[in-house]
Amino acid sequence: MADLDDIRDGKDFGLGQAAENDGFYLKGSNNLDWGMKDRLSRIFRPETGRTVMLAFDHGFIMGPTSGLERIDLNIVPIAQYADCLMGARGVIRSSIPPTLKKPVCLRADAGSSILTELNHNVIIDIEDAVRINASAVAVMVGIGDEATEAKTVANLYRAADTGNKYGVPVMGVTAVGKQMARDSKYFGLASRICAENGAHIVKTYFCDGFEKVTASCPVPIVIAGGKKLPEMEALELCYKAIDQGAAGVDMGRNVFQSDAPAAMIQAVSGVVHDGLKPEQAFELYNTLKSQK
Numbered sequence: 001m002a003d004l005d006d007i008r009d010g011k012d013f014g015l016g017q018a019a020e021n022d023g024f025y026l027k028g029s030n031n032l033d034w035g036m037k038d039r040l041s042r043i044f045r046p047e048t049g050r051t052v053m054l055a056f057d058h059g060f061i062m063g064p065t066s067g068l069e070r071i072d073l074n075i076v077p078i079a080q081y082a083d084c085l086m087g088a089r090g091v092i093r094s095s096i097p098p099t100l101k102k103p104v105c106l107r108a109d110a111g112s113s114i115l116t117e118l119n120h121n122v123i124i125d126i127e128d129a130v131r132i133n134a135s136a137v138a139v140m141v142g143i144g145d146e147a148t149e150a151k152t153v154a155n156l157y158r159a160a161d162t163g164n165k166y167g168v169p170v171m172g173v174t175a176v177g178k179q180m181a182r183d184s185k186y187f188g189l190a191s192r193i194c195a196e197n198g199a200h201i202v203k204t205y206f207c208d209g210f211e212k213v214t215a216s217c218p219v220p221i222v223i224a225g226g227k228k229l230p231e232m233e234a235l236e237l238c239y240k241a242i243d244q245g246a247a248g249v250d251m252g253r254n255v256f257q258s259d260a261p262a263a264m265i266q267a268v269s270g271v272v273h274d275g276l277k278p279e280q281a282f283e284l285y286n287t288l289k290s291q292k
């Protein structure tokens with residue numbers, strides 16, 4: 001019970017001043033609940049509406065791939081430069097210090113390895129994502145893959161249901177089968193299907209005509225970096241994706257397999273958040289690299 005002595009009547013009601021009623025800054029997210037928006041605000045910087053996610057979930061399918069042999073040595077030292085960390089729960093729990101206080105996009109499906117067929121994943125329990133205090137969960141969808149399309153779309157659908165229940169955004173990850181054309185028609189289709197089935201964020205790949213992919217997807221798109229490229233090319237990729245409507249990157253190999261991962265992620269961030277042109281970002285990369 002509050003102390004009842006000295007109860008003062010309110011006197012400043014801001015009469016004549018309209019209540020703030022701004023829309024939420026992220027595409028397609030204005031009608032989401034408060035917890036969703038709070039979590040999305042941790043991932044996408046409110047000042048820019050964009051994000052640099054550092055993806056290191058590769059081991060959940062590939063094992064100790066190059067650049068991810070030791071999460072404590074490869075990822076933890078550069079995590080400070082990321083807006084969000086994307087990983088699988090075992091690695092988050094075992095190797096990422098909670099004291100980093102970085103939002104986590106939790107890989108929330110499992111069941112595949114490079115030794116067998118990919119994409120036969122099932123989703124993991126949303127409660128574990130809540131225990132980890134995940135700011136989002138990521139679920140892979142195999143559009144166009146006869147064996148797994150229906151199951152993985154259902155995974156995404158269920159993840160969105162439980163995500164909505166607990167206020168945890170879901171990122172639909174468009175997996176590209178070897179037989180799929182990597183063009184705007186395919187990525188536009190896959191991204192839109194993710195959003196239509198409830199994804200709050202979509203992760204896909206850059207391609208020619210990418211502006212059609214982002215324009216026709218009603219929620220924010222982040223791009224995966226894909227296979228390792230020379231740094232300048234990777235920065236050009238980021239620049240073109242942002243220029244054509246991406247809300248950020250979810251980049252792995254082009255950061256952690258770089259000669260200078262800390263320099264590279266800061267250069268990527270310069271493109272995503274500070275409007276650096278690829279040449280400027282590459283100069284920043286070289287400067288930071290020479291200082292290490």
Ligand code: R5P
Binds near residue numbers: 057251252
């Ligand atoms: C995709 O499903 C993987 O889990 C990676 O998170 C994603 O491909 C991003 O990593 P990279 O930039 O290495 O492609």
